[in-house]
Amino acid sequence: MQIAILTFDGFNELDSFVALSLLNRVHGWRATICAPNATVTSMGGVTVTAGARLNELPDMDAIVVGSGVRTRQIAADTALMARLRLDAARQLIGAQCSGALLLAALGLLGDGPVCTDVTTRPWIEAGGASVIDAPFHASANVATAGGCMAAYYLAAWMIAHGAGEAQARSVIDYVAPVGEKEATVERVMGVVSPFLA
Template identity: 60%
Template sequence: MATTSSTRVAILTFDGFNELDSFIALGLINRLRAEGWSAEITSPSAQVTSMNGVTVTAQQPLEFANEADAVIFGSGIYTRAIAENSALLDRLQIDPLRQLIGGQCSGTLLMARLGLLGTMPACTDLTTKPWLVEAGVLVLDEPFHARGPVATSGGCMSSVYLAAWLMARKAGTEAAEKALHYVAPVGQKQAYVEQVMGVVKPFLSTPA
């Protein structure tokens, strides 16, 4: 169900993060600022450095994820170690009963460790797949999958699907399509929007 109230989105971003995961979602979701949306880089430390050496300042501390309306688990090269860091994960109290939750590539491993996937099958990248299988998760050969308030995506560029799903769930398909249209390549805008929304629309029937 669409809503016009403010929506705060925590994009969980750890050291070694994949820039495409965090920044694409950040840029797309913040296209809805006029509608009261705000997506912010949320990290366990004041600064984090990406897998390619880009250092950014966190906009919110890790605990912001516990109160945000939606949470995106980004991926990175150190995710497996983070998944074994119980002291770090204990700082997260994510609740699918009141939040929309998405995971990108290895971010889905963190979701599994936190018990957020349940029996839901998940999408992820090829590197993370065996780790998820080891954790007892059925891994799909698909770019995007969602069940209720929880979604996963696999492959760096599938971050677009995750952002589009989140926007459509909370702000409606028209708002999501408008944001996608703005960033889509010139001369391909309509086809791009249709392609992205064609992937996520089958998963929008369950109310948030």
């Protein structure tokens, strides 16, 4: 499983790094930061080297679209958006918070409910989508999550799709807080399981 964590300058570290870490805990999977340039700098000033570039997106099995402080500008950049070739018929695609703006610009949100953060919500609704007060929702191969810590819902959903629910439970159990492991696993899987059938 090859997974791109689609990341732009001004990205939110929690969205990108949590998903990156969780997805790479599945044996044989490779999740990597995918960016337009060789390096990308977060909203907190952390600069990382991209492991993949935008031209590699069509070859990926799954894509996580992270959020950041510049997502609205990116969604309005027609030249940049034309480089984002995503295929919801073949790829699992998940967006975190303002990443939903990119899915909207690409026409991938469909008519279903959307999850996003409170800051992004008015912009998504202005585009005609229905935002719900939930941390996660998926329709077929496209999922959205709202709130920085909802990254583990996206990761669990992708892992369960690609490696099974038992593997998703194992990964979440490993990273869950001590003393809260069982409750955390049940909460995360309780949210994503209805979208796995």
